[in-house]
Amino acid sequence: MNINSKRLLKEKTMGGAMFFITILSLLLVVVMGVGLYMKSSPIFNELSLLDILTAREWRPAKSQFGFFPFVMGTVWVTLIAIIIAFPISLFTALYLTEYAKSVVRKYVYPALDILAALPSVIYGVWGTLVVVPWISKKLGPVFVDYTSGYTVLAAGIVLGIMILPLLVSLFVEIFSTVPMAMREVSLALGSTRWQLSTKVIMKKSLPGIFATIVLAVSRALGETIAVLMVCGNVPQIPHSIFDACYPIPALIANNYGEMLSMPLYEAALMLAATILFVVVLVFNLTSRIVLRRISKND
């Protein structure tokens, strides 16, 4: 075998091998999805999906698996996180792209990357040490008689701050796709930067802003550790932001591996995981598709 056919053989085998590895990791997602469903399917012999999702009682020992409190816990926490993170990240990104000098950007972008890379348990610890006491001692008493601090609000704040770096960097990316000429046109007509930002940049970026929020929601839905540490973990439907709650990821993380001798308990937890899996997958895919379209257009 001469030297040329040798290197060509190598080229071919390596190409094939790497393709295989890539496909494998993609296949893993499918395998996980199917696996989760298989594990959760026994519960459907007893209850329908709709029953499980709308039932309010969670008593595994009595085979009562009502998901509604957990669904509501997830919705509340995610909603508050988005409400907190969306305006902050939007204005930060606008500032960075439209107002800030490049020196500022040079220092802020790496700082954001560091924030994004912090392990979530650190956010959890910070939440327990700072946010929870602040809510129970300072903010809570203003509105309610008693709150432990381990609340929907605490979880929302911690989660909101966790998803902030992701939102900012995505918004910056989206605003950067608005052509420079468009900025010139607006400023040349005598607009202020604020008018440019609100009437041109944000308007042009609307689909992207929407897709980004969806992506952030999917990220927030799945966050486990930090939320689990500050949300209180009480299986109840929260009635205010000062009530404790129990989102789905926390439910799975806290209970899996315990008391699995109970009939259908494992299946119920696996169903929770399946629901989370599907919702996050769908959200993620939709927003990624939209975001890709946007960057292609420009």
Place this chain on the structure above:
Amino acid sequence: MTLFVKRLAKSENGFTKEEFSMFKHENEDSSGLYCEKLNVSINGNHILKDVSLKIPKNKITCIVGPSGCGKSTLLKTFNRIIDMTEGVKISGKIMLGSENIADMSFNDLTEIRRRIGLVPQRPCPLPMSIYDNIAYGCRIHGITKRKDLNKIVVHYLNEVGLWNEVRNRLQTPATGLSIGQQQRLCLARSIAVEPEIILADEATSALDPVSSKIVEDLFVRLKEDYTIVMVTHTLRQALRIADYAIFIYMGKVVEEGPAKEVFENPQNELTKNYLLGVFS
């Protein structure tokens, strides 16, 4: 829709610039634009060197020169859009009337920029309807009454000969127009805020020959009311429409004067060679 159009059509044009005016021009000293010892550098690159020139009123001034000579930089310095580029340093004077544009703060610039319109190289409709594109400039300067805006939109679309082509789709996105129409829309948008000066940076270079001719003719007609400064790559265009010509080479003004003199009887060797096509 038709009702809306009918109502709009009632306010058809036939106004002179003064009669139509929506803006207050109280403090505007309209003695024209000139610069003195203007130096511009970008990240340490000295782009414009001691440029001093006067832009004659109600004429078309063409800035010509080889690519990279600083013509676009000069144009973008007039309304300080060059500030968008990182690392720009400007010294010297750019006077519009009694105001020095070169050392203005961003806030003062917003008003000056209204008085100096810009037509971009490639048509650049804003992400909104045809109507809103024209109304945008007026809205940001505080004209918000629907009646006034209607009048403005009709008047300026007429000015650029676009009214009949778009009257039935004013509320559709401006990106739906042809490139040539888009450029006329951009022109209408910039004159809708009643500037004194229009800057055009190779405004016809992205257009097909027919649209290019239409826009060119528009400039010729508009010079009655506006002072027009054009950067152009095509010498033929400059020959056709320029009243006044400025030849820039390597950031310096080599020759300036009435277009006829500069083009037919250039005094400087560089200008001669450029016109002969020795370099471009």
